Amino acid sequence: MPTTLVAVGVAALLAAALLDERAFTLRTLAVVVAAGAVPDLDALLWVVDSGLHNAALHNVWIPLATALVVRWERGRAWLRDRYGPEAVHVAWVAIAAYAVAVAFDVFNVESAAVLWPVHDRFFAVVGKFAYSTTRGVEFTLLQPRLGGPLFPGASYGTVAGEYHVPSIFDPLGSDGGATRTAVVINAGWELLIVLAGAVVAGGRLRGSETTAPERSLRPAGEDD
Amino acid sequence: MPSTLVHVALALLCAAGILGDRFDRRAVLVVAAATALPDLDVFASLVVESTHRAAFHSLLVPGAAALALWWDRGQAWLRDRYGPDAVAIAWTGLFGYVVAGVGLDAFTPLGINPLYPLIDQFVAVDGRVGYSTADGLYQSFFDIGDEPAASAGESGGTSVDVGQRGSTEEVHVASGVDPEPGAESAATERVFPVVFRGWHVTLLLAGALATWGRLRGADVSRDHSGER
Structure with a gap:
């Protein structure tokens, strides 16, 4: 499972990539990074029901509803x-960071209940897409075949049922919950993403300070 | 990959x-x-x-x-x-x-x-970092340990594993x-x-x-x- 830190790293990359010079400040970076971390806060809802982790905040409704508000004239x-x-632009980027954070858990065996509470099932889109000279095109992420399950990897339970994604607050692993684990980095590539996010976003913050006076000397209209 | x-x-x-x-x-x-x-x-x-x-x-x-x-x-x-x-x-x-x-x-x-x-x-730079109530703080990106002695009477050196995979x-x-x-033969899967x-x-x-x-x-x- 990609950790919260990875979602934060990608959120920082998205903020640096999508916010322009005027909008990219420490404050807006913090807003976007927070939006990337928020989905994982549903781990805290174990006090209500242990099924709510990767369900309560890992759904498509929250980013969709927020997007509707931002599209709506009065919301803007x-x-x-x-x-x-710059608030409207920052809001869009925050929605993107949130959606990508949810996507990290959907495209993973740990799964997320993206349609909860409308539809009460955990989804995991796992598989591969490759071309093999002996087996042809292999596409196992979705299975668009009538009668079978759409997501072959998603043989998971429901929020109300037995299924539950373990967290440090609510472990319930193979040893019955004796060991609580807080994973910071789960694989090498996650460390790379976190480092890249820190370097790129940090560099942009520094760069916007040093280039600000220089840019104002440029003829108007050149960078707008 | x-x-x-x-x-x-x-x-x-x-x-x-x-x-x-x-x-x-x-x-x-x-x-x-x-x-x-x-x-x-x-x-x-x-x-x-x-x-x-x-x-x-x-x-x-x-x-x-x-x-x-x-x-x-x-x-x-x-x-x-x-x-x-x-x-x-x-x-x-x-x-x-x-x-x-x-x-x-x-x-x-x-x-x-x-x-x-x-x-x-x-x-390869690969590993995990975290905290577990069983192991405490852990990381597996690099490992510095004692090498087993080659023969009795000799003391083993220090083994440093930073993810070497070989030549x-x-x-x-x-x-x-x-x-x-x-x-490869013609039947090899690519x-x-x-x-x-x-x-x-x-x-x-x-x-x-x-x-x-x-x-x-x-x-x-x-x-x-x-x-x-």
Whole structure:
């Protein structure tokens, strides 16, 4: 399972990539990074029901509803009035970071209940897409075949049922919950993403400070 | 084994962040090409055995490019020929080569051969970090331990494991072009991957989103600049 730190690293990369010079500040970076980390807060909902981890905040409804508000004229006006002219742009990037954080858990064996509470099942889209000279095109991420399951890897339970994604707060692993684990980095590539996020976003923050006076000397209209 | 496409997606995600407003279609092409370049050593592997993830994944290649870029006359030449943003785009291409092209392979279990041909040793940066109530704080990226004594009476040295995988004699990283060491028969399966893991899909999505958003954002902010 990609850890929260990886979602944070990718959120930082997205913020640096999508926010332009005026909008990229420490504050907006913090907002986008927080949006990438928020989905994993549903681990805390174990006090209510242990099925809610990877379900309560790992769904498509929250980013969809937020996107609707941001698209709505009055929602945009409210955001702009309250948080300044860049707020709408920052909101879009935060929604993207949130969606990517959820995607990390959907495209993974640990699964997420993305349609909860409308549909009460955990989904995991796992598999591969490759071309083999002996087996032809192999595509096992989805199985678009009538009668069979759409997601072959998603033979998981429901939120209300037995299935539950373990977390440090609510372990319930193979040893009955005796060991609690907080994973920071789960594989080498995760460390690389986190490092890349820190370097790129940190570099942009420093760069925007040093280039700000220089940019204002450019003729107007050149970078807008 | 992330496919070349996954490498390019990560490179573009980073490049959009590094270049900001200078990220245009030309930059996309340069960064994508620079990031795909290391994987062309699958063909080198046909000539010199097992040099995929060695020949062009060696850091000597981008090292030489960095020297040329660092050199004032190299920079001046680039600027004169390709415009004022050329130096920034070239550095970003180099970032894509090292971090997304070579790095993403180095940080997966099979690793890369970073100093080939000077030192022929594959190295992988791979492991876990965390805290568990059973083991306390743990990390498995490197391991420094006591080597067992070779014979009684001798004391063992210290073994340092930072993910060494062996030389090109011992390690062969398979690819569709060169799946096995030595000559392949016609029946040998050759696999050309696109995505092999869920996180490859997520990285592809994030890279595509960043590229699309940044290219479009440049247009939109131009159109809307009168609105503010």
